[in-house]
Each structure stands twice: as C-alpha cells, then as structure tokens.
Amino acid sequence: MLSIRTFDWSDYDAVVAVWAAAGRAVVPRAELAAKLTRDPELFLVAEDGEVVGVVMGTYDGRRGWILRLAVHPGRRRQGIASALVAELEDRLAELGCPRINLLVMPDNTAGLRFWQELGYLPMPDVLCTKPLAP
Numbered sequence: 001m002l003s004i005r006t007f008d009w010s011d012y013d014a015v016v017a018v019w020a021a022a023g024r025a026v027v028p029r030a031e032l033a034a035k036l037t038r039d040p041e042l043f044l045v046a047e048d049g050e051v052v053g054v055v056m057g058t059y060d061g062r063r064g065w066i067l068r069l070a071v072h073p074g075r076r077r078q079g080i081a082s083a084l085v086a087e088l089e090d091r092l093a094e095l096g097c098p099r100i101n102l103l104v105m106p107d108n109t110a111g112l113r114f115w116q117e118l119g120y121l122p123m124p125d126v127l128c129t130k131p132l133a134p
C-alpha cells in the first residue's frame with residue numbers, strides 16, 4: 001500500500017535512484033543536510049515497500065515552493081505524484097502558507113500538464129538567478 005511520509009536519511013540512496021531514473025538533478029548530501037535544517041517535514045517520499053517518488057517543499061514564511069518532484073518511470077500515472085503534492089499542500093497549509101510556487105522547464109510538456117491538472121497555472125515571470133561566491 002502506498003504511503004506518503006517524511007524523508008529519513010536511510011531513504012537517501014533510494015531517493016537519488018528515483019531522481020536519476022527520472023532525469024532530475026540529484027541534491028548532494030551536504031546540500032540536503034543544509035535544507036533539512038529548515039522544514040524537514042516538507043521533504044516527502046512515497047513508498048510501497050520501496051521508495052517510488054519524492055518531492056521537496058520549502059516555506060519562506062510568505063510562499064511555499066515545490067522542488068524536485070519525481071516518480072519512478074515504472075510507476076507513473078498511478079496517482080503517486082498527486083498524492084505527494086496533496087500531502088505537501090496539507091503540510092504547507094498547516095504552516096499558514098497562502099500560496100505555492102514552482103518552476104517547470106518550458107519543454108517539460110508532461111510536467112506542465114501534470115501541474116495544470118492540479119491547478120498550478122503558468123505565470124509570465126522570468127526566473128533570474130545569480131550564484132554567490134562560496
């Protein structure tokens with residue numbers, strides 16, 4: 001039976017395998033450890049004997065963000081991503097989050113369809129970014 005639960009470090013290798021199989025960039029351990037100092041309850045896995053999906057949420061006190069959603073290619077169209085996002089939305093709502101943002105590559109038509117199905121609508125904003133010196 002599918003369960004959605006908070007990430008545990010013992011899940012890390014399985015989560016990396018799901019990200020890799022889904023063609024998503026892997027979050028290195030050190031980066032993940034830094035993220036988990038905040039909102040650890042917003043990093044979720046879907047499991048049914050093994051980890052089959054993952055999603056990372058953050059809340060900055062004003063907006064929620066959804067990052068690195070992935071479902072194993074062999075387990076798609078079974079409602080797993082929808083279940084992950086529904087649980088993450090519930091947890092963000094409990095924190096008082098009024099709105100959730102996310103980024104999708106423009107050529108990810110399946111991803112865009114998925115998000116629109118769940119009510120996430122495209123905005124015209126352009127993402128700008130700048131690395132800070134270490």
Ligand SMILES: CC(C)(COP(=O)(O)OP(=O)(O)OC[C@H]1O[C@@H](n2cnc3c(N)ncnc32)[C@H](O)[C@@H]1OP(=O)(O)O)[C@@H](O)C(=O)NCCC(=O)NCCS
Pocket residue numbers: 022024068069070071072075076077078079080081082083103104105108109110111112113114115117
């Ligand atoms: C996008 C992704 C997370 C969807 O996972 P999933 O578990 O298959 O999604 P769900 O089963 O919950 O799909 C819910 C609905 O979204 C829509 N949807 C999902 N995948 C779709 C696709 N490939 N094409 C069109 N619509 C799709 C459908 O309406 C689907 O309902 P249905 O199966 O009853 O028709 C998965 O395909 C994936 O990991 N892709 C690679 C990584 C990625 O693109 N991540 C998200 C972008 S940031």
